[in-house]
Structure formats: C-alpha cells, structure tokens
Amino acid sequence: MILIETDNLTKTFNGTNAVDGINLKIREGACTALLGPNGAGKTTTLNLLTGLMNPTKGKISFDRRYSGDRRKHLGYLPQYPKFYGWMTGKEYVVYAGELGGLTASEARSRAEELLKLVGLTDAGKKRISGYSGGMKQRLGIAQALVHNPKLIILDEPVSALDPIGRREVLELMKRLKETTSILFSTHVLHDAEQISDDIYIIQDGRVVIDGGLEELQKKYQQPTVHIETEENIEEWSKSLKNAPWVRHLKAEKQKLTVTAESIEDARNALLADERLRQLKLNKFEVEKTSLEDLFMEVTK
Ligand SMILES: Nc1ncnc2c1ncn2[C@@H]1O[C@H](COP(=O)(O)OP(=O)(O)OP(=O)(O)O)[C@@H](O)[C@H]1O
Ligand SMILES: [Mg+2]
Incomplete structure (x- = not known):
C-alpha cells in the first residue's frame, strides 16, 4: 500500500526550482530515506509533504483509506526542532499531545507510553535544557508520534549528533520501523543503508536514483x-x-x-x-x- 504519493512535485523560490518535479511513492510499513547533499531540496520536499508549504506545481495524494486533512495522519520532526528548555521532557510531550487534541489525561498516559518507547522514562522528569543531542532527538520523535500518525517524517534526525547520539537515534528508528512507517532525510549514505528499505537519492531538486535498498546495492x-x-x-x-x-x-x-x-x-x-x-x-x-x-x- 502506498501511503503518500507525489506527482511532479515542484517548489520554486525566486525563479529557481528547489524541488523540481519529484515523484515519490512512500510505502506503508517501510522506512524510506531521502538522501542528498546540502541544498538538494530534502527539507523543502518534506515541508511540502507535511503541508507546511504549498507546492508551486504538482500533486500530493494521501492514502484514501485515511480521510480528511493528511496532516492528521503525519508526525513531523523538523531539521532544527525548538524545545522549551525549562520544560521537562514529559511536560513537552503532554503539551504536544494536548495541542494535537488529546485530553489532559490522555496526553499524560500517552506521554508516559512514548517516553518509555524512546527510553526517556527517567529523563522525562528532568528539564530538557540538560538533555544531550540524542536525548533531544528521541524526545522529538516521541512528540512526532503523539497522535498515533500513519507516517512519521524526520528531517535529518541524526545529522547533528555525535556518534553516540547517532547510534541511539538510529537504534530507536530501527525499533520504530517495526510498527510505524518512517520517512527520513539524511545526507549520509551509511545512515540510509543501515535502516531504510527504500531510498530516493536527490540532487538539485530531482530524484536521480531510487529503488529498494537491496536492489540498489545489488545493482551498484x-x-x-x-x-x-x-x-x-x-x-x-x-x-x-x-x-x-x-x-x-x-x-x-x-x-x-x-x-x-x-x-x-x-x-x-x-x-x-x-x-x-x-x-x-x-x-x-x-x-x-x-x-x-x-x-x-x-x-x-
Ligand atoms: N524559503 C526559502 N526561500 C528561498 N530559497 C529557499 C528556501 N528554502 C530553501 N531554499 C533553497 O532551496 C534549495 C533546497 O533547500 P533545502 O533546505 O530544501 O535543502 P536540503 O536538502 O534540506 O539541504 P540541507 O542538507 O542543508 O538541509 C536550497 O538552494 C535553498 O537555498
Ligand atoms: Mg534540510
């Protein structure tokens, strides 16, 4: 099943196409990597998918089994997430849950469940200002999952992390992909090779190579x-x-x-x-x- 599909997705800024006719098919149950160097158009593509920006041209379709605004069904962790350092991790996830329409008690129990999932049960009681980069990203992932989305979209979830943080987050993503469809961007092939099923390599706003990871490895x-x-x-x-x-x-x-x-x-x-x-x-x-x-x- 295809969760989200784009047809000739294009975004133009000042006469230049940051995203230039991209066709994606994001499969349900798969972990898909959008791989490309700086400025390739990854963030712009993800912003179009999450509805944070409107495309200049092209179409995005979401699985018809899930009705209404597709944003309801998407979780998102931006490339540079902003946290309130004075909040505790748990307060932050509760806050995100309430923003997403959960009642206060639903948000609390969901936050506990998610903090456990991302390995922050104890840290959840502490202020975010004391968190490591890897902990912050894991908290961001918990936040993205709060409303039980069909697909989580993570923009460079490991790029800014040191090797330990990287491993923490990649391990978490590996576990998550058993139950959640994931679309993430990275500029590091090795990250994509470790966890993804499908890869789109993009350059100058275009898909240059795409396919299943194993198929591509075999081919190249x-x-x-x-x-x-x-x-x-x-x-x-x-x-x-x-x-x-x-x-x-x-x-x-x-x-x-x-x-x-x-x-x-x-x-x-x-x-x-x-x-x-x-x-x-x-x-x-x-x-x-x-x-x-x-x-x-x-x-x-
Ligand atoms: N709001 C904007 N206005 C004008 N140009 C933009 C805007 N956002 C992105 N761009 C340009 O579009 C191109 C693609 O940017 P984008 O941020 O999508 O790339 P990226 O692949 O996410 O890069 P990075 O790896 O650095 O995060 C770049 O040339 C960038 O300068
Ligand atoms: Mg980016």
Missing part, C-alpha cells in the same frame, strides 16, 4: 575488471559476451571493462582464458563499485 555493488593490453582486444572480448559470469562488457581497442556477477567467477574465468594468457597485459585490475561510489558520483 558490482565487481568490475579492467584489462589493458598491448594488442587490440575488441575481437577477443566478443568471445566473453555471452559468458554466464559477465553482466556488462565494454571494449575499446586495447581496453576492456567487464562487470561481473561475482569476483570469483570473473577471476577464475579470465585467468583460465587461453587467449588472454597470450596477450601482453598492461593492466589487470579488479575493483568493486558500491552505492557509495555511485552516490559520490551523482552528487559531486
């Missing part, structure tokens, strides 16, 4: 062999074209690049190749491209 983590010889190897390379271990092959004069199913198969097959043994090799190099290489390349 390909072992590649580069061969260079003294002789022209275009003719010889044709004999490899239909080999079962070859995924993709590009030959030009003395150079050949082969992408393989597995590095072992490629190595074994090539080293056993009689013709190759007779060639004067200048280079035989094995390389493993990864999603990281791809991300660096598309966002460079």
Whole structure:
C-alpha cells in the first residue's frame, strides 16, 4: 500500500526550482530515506509533504483509506526542532499531545507510553535544557508520534549528533520501523543503508536514483575488471559476451571493462582464458563499485 504519493512535485523560490518535479511513492510499513547533499531540496520536499508549504506545481495524494486533512495522519520532526528548555521532557510531550487534541489525561498516559518507547522514562522528569543531542532527538520523535500518525517524517534526525547520539537515534528508528512507517532525510549514505528499505537519492531538486535498498546495492555493488593490453582486444572480448559470469562488457581497442556477477567467477574465468594468457597485459585490475561510489558520483 502506498501511503503518500507525489506527482511532479515542484517548489520554486525566486525563479529557481528547489524541488523540481519529484515523484515519490512512500510505502506503508517501510522506512524510506531521502538522501542528498546540502541544498538538494530534502527539507523543502518534506515541508511540502507535511503541508507546511504549498507546492508551486504538482500533486500530493494521501492514502484514501485515511480521510480528511493528511496532516492528521503525519508526525513531523523538523531539521532544527525548538524545545522549551525549562520544560521537562514529559511536560513537552503532554503539551504536544494536548495541542494535537488529546485530553489532559490522555496526553499524560500517552506521554508516559512514548517516553518509555524512546527510553526517556527517567529523563522525562528532568528539564530538557540538560538533555544531550540524542536525548533531544528521541524526545522529538516521541512528540512526532503523539497522535498515533500513519507516517512519521524526520528531517535529518541524526545529522547533528555525535556518534553516540547517532547510534541511539538510529537504534530507536530501527525499533520504530517495526510498527510505524518512517520517512527520513539524511545526507549520509551509511545512515540510509543501515535502516531504510527504500531510498530516493536527490540532487538539485530531482530524484536521480531510487529503488529498494537491496536492489540498489545489488545493482551498484558490482565487481568490475579492467584489462589493458598491448594488442587490440575488441575481437577477443566478443568471445566473453555471452559468458554466464559477465553482466556488462565494454571494449575499446586495447581496453576492456567487464562487470561481473561475482569476483570469483570473473577471476577464475579470465585467468583460465587461453587467449588472454597470450596477450601482453598492461593492466589487470579488479575493483568493486558500491552505492557509495555511485552516490559520490551523482552528487559531486
Ligand atoms: N524559503 C526559502 N526561500 C528561498 N530559497 C529557499 C528556501 N528554502 C530553501 N531554499 C533553497 O532551496 C534549495 C533546497 O533547500 P533545502 O533546505 O530544501 O535543502 P536540503 O536538502 O534540506 O539541504 P540541507 O542538507 O542543508 O538541509 C536550497 O538552494 C535553498 O537555498
Ligand atoms: Mg534540510
């Protein structure tokens, strides 16, 4: 089931498209990462989804099973959340619950439940001003969950944190994704690889690559062999074209690049190749491209 879908979502600021025709399909039950470098348009996209901004062009549709204003069904943690430092964590979640329409007693019991979920039961009694970055983000996540949303949207939930805070929040998100659909943004591929099911890589307001995490890893983590010889190897390379271990092959004069199913198969097959043994090799190099290489390349 698709919870939220956008069609050609566009936001223009002063003649420039910060979001430039983005199509998203956020699946229910999935953890989706919006991955992109600074200024890619992540926050703007999330602000459009949460209704904090109106799109210049394009459409956002929310799952028809859930009626009314979609904002009722969304929880949101902004990139730079503001907390009242003088409040206790619990007071803050109660306050958010009451703003979201819960009665005072509902808000209190919901706050207790959520503080337990995010590991702040004891800290909830203390003032937020004494919280670490990771604790603040976990409190922000509790706040985003207060009205039981269908989807929580977290804008760079771990970017500003030190390694300990990062781990705390990523662990929490890992647990949450068992029960809640999550959409979060990050500029760190590693974060996305740790917890997401689906990834959208965005750059200059456009989706450049998207898909399931495993599918993308498989597609881009390909072992590649580069061969260079003294002789022209275009003719010889044709004999490899239909080999079962070859995924993709590009030959030009003395150079050949082969992408393989597995590095072992490629190595074994090539080293056993009689013709190759007779060639004067200048280079035989094995390389493993990864999603990281791809991300660096598309966002460079
Ligand atoms: N309110 C605004 N008015 C004018 N330009 C804006 C506004 N908000 C964002 N932009 C521009 O839109 C582009 C995308 O910004 P956005 O904040 O969405 O990127 P981002 O991916 O969230 O970046 P970051 O990783 O730094 O948070 C940037 O060039 C930014 O300067
Ligand atoms: Mg941002």
